[in-house]
Amino acid sequence: xxxxxxxxxxxxxxxxxxxxxxxxxxxxxxxxxxxxxxxxxxxxxxxxxxxxxxxxxxxxxxxxxxxxxxxxxxxxxxxxxxxxxxxxxxxxxxxxxxxxxxxxxxxxxxxxxxxxxxxxxxxxxxxxxxxxxxx
Amino acid sequence: xxxxxxxxxxxxxxxxxxxxxxxxxxxxxxxxxxxxxxxxxxxxxxxxxxxxxxxxxxxxxxxxxxxxxxxxxxxxxx
Numbered sequence: 113x114x115x116x117x118x119x120x121x122x123x124x125x126x127x128x129x130x131x132x133x134x135x136x137x138x139x140x141x142x143x144x145x146x147x148x149x150x151x152x153x154x155x156x157x158x159x160x161x162x163x164x165x166x167x168x169x170x171x172x173x174x175x176x177x178x179x180x181x182x183x184x185x186x187x188x189x190x191x192x193x194x195x196x197x198x199x200x201x202x203x204x205x206x207x208x209x210x211x212x213x214x215x216x217x218x219x220x221x222x223x224x225x226x227x228x229x230x231x232x233x234x235x236x237x238x239x240x241x242x243x244x245x246x247x
Numbered sequence: 248x249x250x251x252x253x254x255x256x257x258x259x260x261x262x263x264x265x266x267x268x269x270x271x272x273x274x275x276x277x278x279x280x281x282x283x284x285x286x287x288x289x290x291x292x293x294x295x296x297x298x299x300x301x302x303x304x305x306x307x308x309x310x311x312x313x314x315x316x317x318x319x320x321x322x323x324x325x
Contacts, residue, residue: 114281174280176293241283 115172116181117241119162120234126155127227127234147216150223156230180240188233195228253320259289259303262314266307278302 113121130152137146163172199221207213263269269277271285278299287293288303295303304311 114283170276171279171281174284175296175299176284176287177281 114177114241115162116177116237119159120237122162123156123159123230123234124238126152127231131224131227144216147220147223150220150227153223153227156226177241180237184233184236184240187236188229191232192225192229196225199225251321254291254318255294255315256291256318257288257315259285259314262307262309269307274303274306277306 130150133149133152134146137143137149140146166172203211203213259274263271263274271289272282275282275285279302280299284293284295288295300311300315304314307314
């Protein structure tokens with residue numbers, strides 16, 4: 113398994129746990145505390161550890177990995193943008209022109225947007241590297 | 248009817264064995280890539296950069312055209 117694959121698996125595990133705990137909190141009626149569960153996404157900040165230089169001097173990321181990451185980022189950005197537009201439109205139609213949303217919704221929206229971006233990026237990386245069909 | 252796609256093929260696997268039965272990992276270490284990239288190149292699933300292609304040929308003491316061959320597509324690019 114290469115560094116980008118390990119990073120992708122790590123990200124999906126962290127996001128999975130965070131989102132499941134968040135959803136369980138929402139179901140339990142603890143909206144404010146549930147959003148705190150998304151703070152676990154902070155563990156994604158440890159990702160650079162996967163790209164440390166190996167003591168053996170082995171290559172960590174090469175040109176093919178770079179090309180895969182580039183494409184994964186492009187796909188993830190497209191999905192993120194579509195998601196943001198859809199979220200904006202939905203809020204507008206549900207709450208109306210003069211509607212309001214709770215302040216706590218803002219950090220939750222940012223966390224979920226980041227989780228969406230990172231999960232799409234990770235899935236794309238795993239799909240691309242697994243198929244080994246990238247030209 | 249589908250157009251024939253341009254293709255880049257290679258003799259990497261054969262040349263590795265002719266060069267003292269080099270493993271994929273050994274070749275990868277020599278040219279500075281991961282083993283997965285060598286696997287993908289051998290399977291014609293990844294077209295390496297020109298620089299990497301030259302590095303691979305050089306590490307096997309071959310000319311680049313002995314390692315890689317190019318077949319133009321029927322339509323579009325030649």
